[in-house]
Amino acid sequence: MAPELKKTEVVSPEVAAAIGDAVARSLGDALPKIIEAIRAPGPLEQRQIAEAEKEIREKQDERKKMAKQVLEDIEAKKQMQATCSHEHRNGDGHCVHVQDTLPHGYCLCQVCQIRVRPELSEEYRKLDPRAVYNTAMFNRLFQKVPSGGIFE
Numbered sequence: 376m377a378p379e380l381k382k383t384e385v386v387s388p389e390v391a392a393a394i395g396d397a398v399a400r401s402l403g404d405a406l407p408k409i410i411e412a413i414r415a416p417g418p419l420e421q422r423q424i425a426e427a428e429k430e431i432r433e434k435q436d437e438r439k440k441m442a443k444q445v446l447e448d449i450e451a452k453k454q455m456q457a458t459c460s461h462e463h464r465n466g467d468g469h470c471v472h473v474q475d476t477l478p479h480g481y482c483l484c485q486v487c488q489i490r491v492r493p494e495l496s497e498e499y500r501k502l503d504p505r506a507v508y509n510t511a512m513f514n515r516l517f518q519k520v521p522s523g524g525i526f527e
C-alpha cells in the first residue's frame with residue numbers, strides 16, 4: 376500500500392506552478408477573455424446593479440430636493456425676519472426673553488422666530504451663529520417683553 380500523503384504533499388509547489396504555467400500556455404490569448412467572462416456580472420447581477428444604481432440616484436435626488444427645500448425655508452425665514460417689526464401694531468412687543476447659557480439670554484420674536492442677542496464675543500457667537508447680535512435692538516425688544524415673560 377502506498378504511504379498516505381498529507382494534503383500538502385499531493386502536489387509540490389513546483390509541480391503546481393508547472394501545471395499552472397502549462398494551463399496558461401495552452402489557453403494562450405484566451406485566458407484573459409476567460410477571466411473577464413468569469414468576472415463579468417451575469418444577467419441577474421446586472422439587474423441588481425441597475426436597481427441599486429437607480430435606488431442611489433433616487434436617494435440623491437431626494438436629498439437634493441430636501442436640501443433645496445431647507446435652503447428655501449431658511450431664505451423665507453430670513454425674509455420674514457427682515458420684514459417683521461417684532462411688535463404688535465399697538466407697540467407691544469412680540470418677543471419673550473429666554474435665559475440660556477449665553478450672557479443675557481436672547482429675545483425671541485414669537486412671530487418670526489428671530490433670536491436677538493446683545494453683542495457678544497466671537498467665542499459666544501460661535502455657539503449660536505444664526506442669532507442676530509445687536510445690543511440696541513436687544514435692549515429695545517427686551518423693554519417690550521411683557522412682565523412675566525422672562526424665563527429662567
Ligand SMILES: [Zn+2]
Binds near residue numbers: 484485486
Ligand atoms: Zn419678528
